[in-house]
Every structure is written in structure tokens, then in C-alpha cells.
Amino acid sequence: MSNWPIMPLIEAADIASGITLGRKTKETDLFTVPYLRVANVQDGHLDLDEIKQIEVTRSELNKWRLAAGDLLLTEGGDLDKLGRGTCWREELPLCIHQNHIFRVRLELDTHDPEFVAYQVGSDYGKAYFLKHAKKTTGIASINKKVLSVFPLISPPLKEQRQIAACLKAQLAEVDKARQAAEAQLRETTKLADAIVFGSIRSGKTTKHNLGEVLQEVKRGIGDSWADYPVLGATRDGLAPAKEPPGKKPERYKPVFPGTVFYNPMRILIGSIALVDDDDTPGITSPDYVALQGRSGMVDSRWFYYWLRSPLGEQCILSLARGAVRERMLFNRLAEGEIELPDYDVQVKASAALAALKPMRHAIESKINDINILPQKILAQAFEM
Incomplete structure (x- = not known):
């Protein structure tokens, strides 16, 4: 590969950024067309689950209309978005792109779009963008000039x-x-859900409000907060917290083995965690809800899997009031009902x-x- 020629990307392609959102036009003959946002352009593929539309003039449509083989690259933002991209394969019959995405239209008689896309997405390409990007705290971006002189490896x-x-x-x-x-x-x-369902169906059960069988962890950890890692709850369960303790770390709640806790703003999407017997004890944000099963009434591990099962999801949804970002604190959760086996x-x-x-x-x-x-x-x- 070291013997292959290398040329600036601009010598092999036409490079253009896309349409600026919110721009003004005096023309009235407008067309409504789908456009790609940065969120649509992922590393090696397109995410077309949500496509937004924009009104454009005929000249704008002709200027930014995507063609098969166009390489789409994001200009940046978070570090993982820097130079991220993939090929356009006419996934939609008509589409344009916004100005934070570069369209690289290659000379197809000399360069294969898939080959160039793989090259740009490799460590070779990522290293170039990281070296030449404009950087601020946690943010990086490239401009057309940087992209134009990308050293394109160009075998036959x-x-x-x-x-x-x-x-x-x-x-x-x-x-x-x-x-x-x-x-x-x-x-x-599915197996975890089946175990929970099986335990409920196996014999006698009793109905309770959750507030009767759970106890909330309210007291902060105190001065020993620095002895523990900060833990968070995600859709996948227990995880290290993204942020260090705030101004009053002593108020962070202890989450020791047998504790279930959740983000009250994200419980509707399943941000719930359990500190199990073999997990390292930790602390979590005072904004989180932490709880344990009352001794002899609720096994905390069983309850955690119940809460993440369809039964728990149904209970949570029954308590929700419809707000997109509502807080489900313990007093609301306590109103929910649970069918408890022995x-x-x-x-x-x-x-x-x-x-x-x-x-x-x-x-x-x-x-x-x-x-x-x-x-x-x-x-x-x-x-x-």
C-alpha cells in the first residue's frame, strides 16, 4: 500500500456543504423535500428512522440533490461525529443534505465510493481528521479546506x-x-421475564401498593462519600456515572448491594439499576430514587427484574401522567400495585x-x- 499514489481529495472529487436551515428566500415556487441531518449520518451507515423535510427552490434542489455514490461526511460536533460518514445509495428517491454535512462527489472513472468511504472511516482517516480539526472542550470540527486536502490513497x-x-x-x-x-x-x-412470570403463577400471591413493600433510601452518605464510586442507572442497568459528585457530595445516596435505584426523569425508558451482591457498593445522585425491598416481604433482586419486565413497565405507564419529561419520585411509584408471590x-x-x-x-x-x-x-x- 505504501507504493500507491496519494492525492488531495479535492483532485478526485467535488466537495460541497449543504443547505443552511432557516435561510430566507423571496421565491414562492418551492418544493418540499426530505433532507439529511447530522443525526442521520452515522459511522458507516445511515439512520433514516426520522427524516425531516424542508422547502427549497428549484435551483437549491438541483444544487444539493444527492446522487448514488455521494460520500456524506459530518463536519463534527462531539468527537465521535468528526468526519463520520457513509455512502449515499439512493435510499430515498429524492433527498438533499444540510450544511453541517459535506457531500463528496467522486470522479467515478478513477475512484470507487465504497473504497473511499472505508478509507475515510478507518483509523487512517480518523487520525487525519483529529490532527487537523479545530478543537474546543469536547468539541471538534473540520472545514472544507481540511477535507479538501485529505491525503487520499489512490490505487488503480x-x-x-x-x-x-x-x-x-x-x-x-x-x-x-x-x-x-x-x-x-x-x-x-426473555428468560428473566419468564422466571418472574413463573414465580407469580406458581402459587398464592397477594396484592400490595409498592409503598407498602418498599422502603426509600433518603439519607445521604455523609463525609465518607469519597470512599465510593459514583454509579448511574441506564437502560442497560448499572453503570459508572458520567459526572463526578456535585457541590454537596455528602448528600449523594448510598447504593449498596440489594439497592434498586432509577433516574426519575428517565424511568419511562427503563433507566433502572440494581447493585447486586457481587457489585461494588457506591453512591448515586441525590436526584435519583433509591429503594430496597422490606425485609421478609420483597427480595430486591426479584423486584428489580419485575420492574424491568413487562409487568413493571405496565405499572410505570399506569402511573405516568403523559408528560414527556416528568419526574416519577418515590411517592408516585408507591401508588403502583404489585402482585407478590410468597x-x-x-x-x-x-x-x-x-x-x-x-x-x-x-x-x-x-x-x-x-x-x-x-x-x-x-x-x-x-x-x-
Whole structure:
């Protein structure tokens, strides 16, 4: 590869940024068309779940209309958005792009769009953008000048197509492996739900308000706050918090083994966590709701999986008042109803649920390893 010629990208392509949102026009003959935002352009693929529309003039439509093979690259923002991109494959019959996305239209008789897209998305490409980007705290961006002089590795077109086809096949196999592992992870969730449902159906149950069988953790950790990691709750469960303690760290709540806690602003999307017996004790934001099952009434692990199951989701939704960003504090959750099996039945189910944890961790570790493979494959292809 070191013998292949390298040229500035501008010598092989026409580079243009897209339409500026909110610009004014005096023309009245306008067309409503879909446009791509930064959120639509991901690393190696497009996310077209939400496509917005804009009114444009005929000249604007002709200027920014995307064509098959156009390479779309984001100018930046967060570091992970820097130079992020993929090829346009006419996923929509008509589409343009906004000004924070660069459109790179290659000379197709000399350069293969897939080959260039893989090259830009490799460590080789990312290293160039990181080196030449304009940076502020946590934010980076590139401009047209930086993109224009990108050092494009340019083997003969036939070799470009061969390399692109090989990489496409390898990445497709990686994607198959990822999908298989993610399916395994979903099966463990279904199994957890089945264990919870089975415990409820196995014998006598009693109905309670949640406030009767749970107790809230209200008191802060105090002066020993620095001895513990700060923990957060995500849709995947327990995770290190993104932010360090605030101005009053002594008010952070202790979340020790047997504690369930959740983000009251995000419980509707499942941001709920459990500190299990083998987890490191920690503290969490005083804005979070932390709770434990009352002794001899509710096994906390069983309750955690119940809360994340369809039964728990149904309970949460029944308490919601329809606001997009409402806070569900403990006093609201306490109004919900739960059908409790005998405590001994909960404990037995809880042991079965605990056995799922190492299985999930093994699958999650496998997924993490798989997610690293695409960059390894691309790095080997474009190693200089």
C-alpha cells in the first residue's frame, strides 16, 4: 500500500456543504423535500428512522440533490461525529443534505465510493481528521479546506473495487456475528421475564401498593462519600456515572448491594439499576430514587427484574401522567400495585435470576469484542 499514489481529495472529487436551515428566500415556487441531518449520518451507515423535510427552490434542489455514490461526511460536533460518514445509495428517491454535512462527489472513472468511504472511516482517516480539526472542550470540527486536502490513497480503480468488495464481505460477517450475539442477549431478557412470570403463577400471591413493600433510601452518605464510586442507572442497568459528585457530595445516596435505584426523569425508558451482591457498593445522585425491598416481604433482586419486565413497565405507564419529561419520585411509584408471590418463592426465583448475570456479562463482552472488529479490519486495510 505504501507504493500507491496519494492525492488531495479535492483532485478526485467535488466537495460541497449543504443547505443552511432557516435561510430566507423571496421565491414562492418551492418544493418540499426530505433532507439529511447530522443525526442521520452515522459511522458507516445511515439512520433514516426520522427524516425531516424542508422547502427549497428549484435551483437549491438541483444544487444539493444527492446522487448514488455521494460520500456524506459530518463536519463534527462531539468527537465521535468528526468526519463520520457513509455512502449515499439512493435510499430515498429524492433527498438533499444540510450544511453541517459535506457531500463528496467522486470522479467515478478513477475512484470507487465504497473504497473511499472505508478509507475515510478507518483509523487512517480518523487520525487525519483529529490532527487537523479545530478543537474546543469536547468539541471538534473540520472545514472544507481540511477535507479538501485529505491525503487520499489512490490505487488503480480495479484494486479499489476488489479491496472494497473484500472489506464489505468481511464486515457483513462481523454484522452477522453481532446480530447473533444481540439475539442471545435478548433471549436472556426473555428468560428473566419468564422466571418472574413463573414465580407469580406458581402459587398464592397477594396484592400490595409498592409503598407498602418498599422502603426509600433518603439519607445521604455523609463525609465518607469519597470512599465510593459514583454509579448511574441506564437502560442497560448499572453503570459508572458520567459526572463526578456535585457541590454537596455528602448528600449523594448510598447504593449498596440489594439497592434498586432509577433516574426519575428517565424511568419511562427503563433507566433502572440494581447493585447486586457481587457489585461494588457506591453512591448515586441525590436526584435519583433509591429503594430496597422490606425485609421478609420483597427480595430486591426479584423486584428489580419485575420492574424491568413487562409487568413493571405496565405499572410505570399506569402511573405516568403523559408528560414527556416528568419526574416519577418515590411517592408516585408507591401508588403502583404489585402482585407478590410468597417471599420464599421470590428468593428461589431470585437465585435463578442471579445465575443469568454471568451469562449476560459473557455475551456483552462478546458483543464488545465484535464491535471492535470493524476498525481492526479497516486499520489493516489502510495501514501505511
